[in-house]
Amino acid sequence: MMDFLAQAPLYVLPFLLVLTLVVTIHELGHFLVARAFGVKIDRFAIGFGRGLLSRTDRHGTEWRLGWIPLGGYVKFSGDLDPSSVPDQAGLAELKGRIIAEQGPEAIRDYFHFKPVWQRALIVLAGPMANFVLAIFIFTLLFSLIGVQILPARVSEVAAGGPAAAAGFQSGDLITGINGRRIEDSRDVTRIVSLSSGDRLRFMVERGGEELTLTAVPERETVTDPVAGRITVGRIGLGLLPAVDEIRHVRYGPIAAVGQAASQTGDVLATSIRYIGRIFMGRESGDQLSGPIGIAKASGALTNAAVEANPDPGATVFNLIVTMTSFAAILSIGIGFLNLLPIPILDGGHLVFYGYEAVAKKPVAARFQEAGFRVGLALLAGLMLFATWNDLQKLNLFKFLGGLAS
DSSP states (O other), rough: OHHHHTTHHHHHHHHHHHHHHHHHOOOOHHHHHHHTTOOOOOEEEEEEEEEEEEOTTTOOOOOEEEEEEEEEEEEEETTTTTOOOOOHHHHHHHHHHHHHHGGGGGGGGGGGGGGGHHHHHHHHHHHHHHHHHHHHHHHHHHIIIOEEEEOOEEEEEEETTTHHTTTOOTTEEEEEETTEEEOOOHHHHHHTTTTTOOEEEEEETTTTTTEEEEEEEEEEEEEEEEEEEEEEOOEEOOOOGGGOOOOOOOOOOOHHHHHHHHHHHHHHHHHHHHHHHHHTTTOOOOTOOOOHHHHHHHHHHHHHHHHHHSSHHHHHOOOOHHOOOHHHHHHHHHHHHHHHOOOOOOHHHHHHHHHHHSSSSSSOHHHHHHHHHHHHHHHHHHHHHHHHHHHHHHTTTHHHHHHOO
């Protein structure tokens, strides 16, 4: 706990820089599609609170930088409430006021009077911008720097573990899991860690022969240098390829885009699978992190990048690559979070628009208000749960207990 407090600036600063970038891109997605559809926009803000910098462009949009760098927003003209989905009465009142003040032609400039499909695309553009950012970052990394491929060569089999029971031997090469081709040992770790209690079929090469071995990962609590203390699936294998098996691959521009899209899809699929397993009671949820945990992870990555090579030039290079990769992962996470069908998030707005498209009228005000309150409670509960996980990993309660004793 004291180590975290001592290094808090190292953790917080990179996190805020990356978060600001990711949120800016998210809001820019909303902004650009809204501008393309001719929506009148009052403000584009990064950060909250009193404005440090502000200017108004020729379209009448105020661009503001707030002093609290914890998010941002786009404010459309005529927004009536936080849900941005007024009901029939609210629309009629807004329409009458606009006509009285600006004339009937002004109606077409307002977000709430755009066709529902345009509003849905504007809302969807935020999360999509996050995914595009991730693909763009991965494309740059795969094409300019490349990736190291570490074949899944078995170097150690823990006695008494699921792998030993399945018949794994040192020297085996894992080439597939459940029909999916495996080229890198990190794919094995990722699949196994989220498959505790599931039967996995491993395709293995041994002495020129192809074998199929079956193992069921067991839940085990481990300490990860970035994520902290978490519970994951393990089968008791050590993976370490020979030096001459390690390959470094740099992709061409087109191939890099494909690999980047695949990597983004894998991260997104892993997130969806993990959330699904939590709801099914198959995972404890201890890998969910709030701002404290994410800041700690960014600090751990920063430390690792600095310690990897003492040369100043190499340190700067490692920092840039590490934090850029972190930005891609965080961007995918924020895009996924915003697509959850919770009122107050983009996904909740899309649910409202789906109802409006079918029923030909907006959701009634009382249901919007109820949904907004439930969504706020769900989001607050999720944040509290994630923050509890963060504090547990920091041993805060043990630290406080020590102070009291």
